[in-house]
Amino acid sequence: MTKKIVKVKVPATTANLGAGFDTFGLALTLYNEFEVEEADGVFIESYPENKFLKNPENNLFIKVVKYLCEAEGKKFHGAKLKQTVNIPVARGLGSSATAIVAGILTGFAVHKKPLTDEEFFKVAYLFEPHPDNLLPAWKGGFITALKTEDKTYYSKIDFPQELKAVVVIPDFELSTELARSVLPKEIPLKDAVFNIQRASLFIRALQEKRFDLLKVAMEDRLHQPYRKSLIPNFDKVIQYAYDSGAVGASLSGAGSTMLALALDDFDKIGQAMVSAFSEAGINAKYLVLDVDTEGAKVEIVEK
Numbered sequence: 388m389t390k391k392i393v394k395v396k397v398p399a400t401t402a403n404l405g406a407g408f409d410t411f412g413l414a415l416t417l418y419n420e421f422e423v424e425e426a427d428g429v430f431i432e433s434y435p436e437n438k439f440l441k442n443p444e445n446n447l448f449i450k451v452v453k454y455l456c457e458a459e460g461k462k463f464h465g466a467k468l469k470q471t472v473n474i475p476v477a478r479g480l481g482s483s484a485t486a487i488v489a490g491i492l493t494g495f496a497v498h499k500k501p502l503t504d505e506e507f508f509k510v511a512y513l514f515e516p517h518p519d520n521l522l523p524a525w526k527g528g529f530i531t532a533l534k535t536e537d538k539t540y541y542s543k544i545d546f547p548q549e550l551k552a553v554v555v556i557p558d559f560e561l562s563t564e565l566a567r568s569v570l571p572k573e574i575p576l577k578d579a580v581f582n583i584q585r586a587s588l589f590i591r592a593l594q595e596k597r598f599d600l601l602k603v604a605m606e607d608r609l610h611q612p613y614r615k616s617l618i619p620n621f622d623k624v625i626q627y628a629y630d631s632g633a634v635g636a637s638l639s640g641a642g643s644t645m646l647a648l649a650l651d652d653f654d655k656i657g658q659a660m661v662s663a664f665s666e667a668g669i670n671a672k673y674l675v676l677d678v679d680t681e682g683a684k685v686e687i688v689e690k
């Protein structure tokens with residue numbers, strides 16, 4: 388009897404990009420891969436070995452696929468999952484979003500259901516409340532999004548191919564839950580205006596390729612001032628990025644990863660940001676990534 392295997396490849400994402408808190412998201416050329424087939428019982432292999440994700444209780448992909456199976460009125464018998472985990476967990480690179488997107492694409496493929504935006508968000512928001520990682524992980528590219536009670540509005544905006552992302556990944560985790568818990572419930576009007584001005588300018592700077600505007604356009608008063616206490620040498624990492632030639636720099640999503648946007652000098656920038664972390668006794672590594680423009684890819688093979 389032939390078996391159906393579903394393979395999904397989903398890009399990492401960096402959210403916020405400074406001023407665009409809970410709005411901007413960018414897909415990057417770093418991928419998680421999920422290969423799954425039906426089985427009696429849940430079997431998870433991960434490469435490299437990730438004991439935490441091998442536990443079905445911790446595995447969002449399995450949770451989403453199980454949910455979708457039961458939403459179809461069917462009993463979830465199990466799944467055999469092979470996961471390639473290239474995106475570190477709890478580092479602000481959208482690891483959880485890759486699992487949710489992959490689970491949704493798998494579930495809709497297996498149940499032969501057309502996947503509309505509305506269906507996607509109805510399921511995705513059960514597992515992650517904000518669209519700024521979910522959408523670029525699904526659709527690729529640079530996305531600005533907002534979520535209302537009954538609809539998610541978004542636009543995919545061309546991102547200059549000249550720009551690369553230097554992501555600097557320290558060896559400590561920072562969950563989005565913790566990083567959101569340190570944010571204030573209210574902020575001064577001047578801080579809201581500060582971010583509106585810069586988020587707007589960021590969009591135009593990309594469209595006009597005014598890369599000289601990105602540094603001011605990536606400044607933020609809504610989340611980074613409160614989260615910087617969770618990232619040792621935060622200001623120094625940002626400063627070293629600019630001193631080494633970055634055109635923009637910020638926290639990646641809710642962290643712990645730090646992001647620089649650059650036109651060249653990528654290794655020099657990455658090494659400088661790593662050195663800023665090492666001055667605080669933190670080991671880190673850097674990756675030079677392009678923007679992924681296509682988003683998640685699904686392949687169904689029969690064996």
Ligand SMILES: Nc1ncnc2c1ncn2[C@@H]1O[C@H](COP(=O)(O)OP(=O)(O)OP(=O)(O)O)[C@@H](O)[C@H]1O
Binds near residue numbers: 449
């Ligand atoms: N690749 C994955 N496969 C399956 N489940 C995952 C994966 N990545 C994350 N998860 C699940 O989602 C939970 C939250 O993941 P994570 O901490 O990465 O999300 P986050 O705090 O939003 O940070 P990030 O932006 O890096 O996703 C994890 O504790 C784990 O249970």
Ligand SMILES: N[C@@H](CCO)C(=O)O
Binds near residue numbers: 409610640
């Ligand atoms: N906008 C979210 C992104 C999480 O990856 C936050 O900063 O909390």
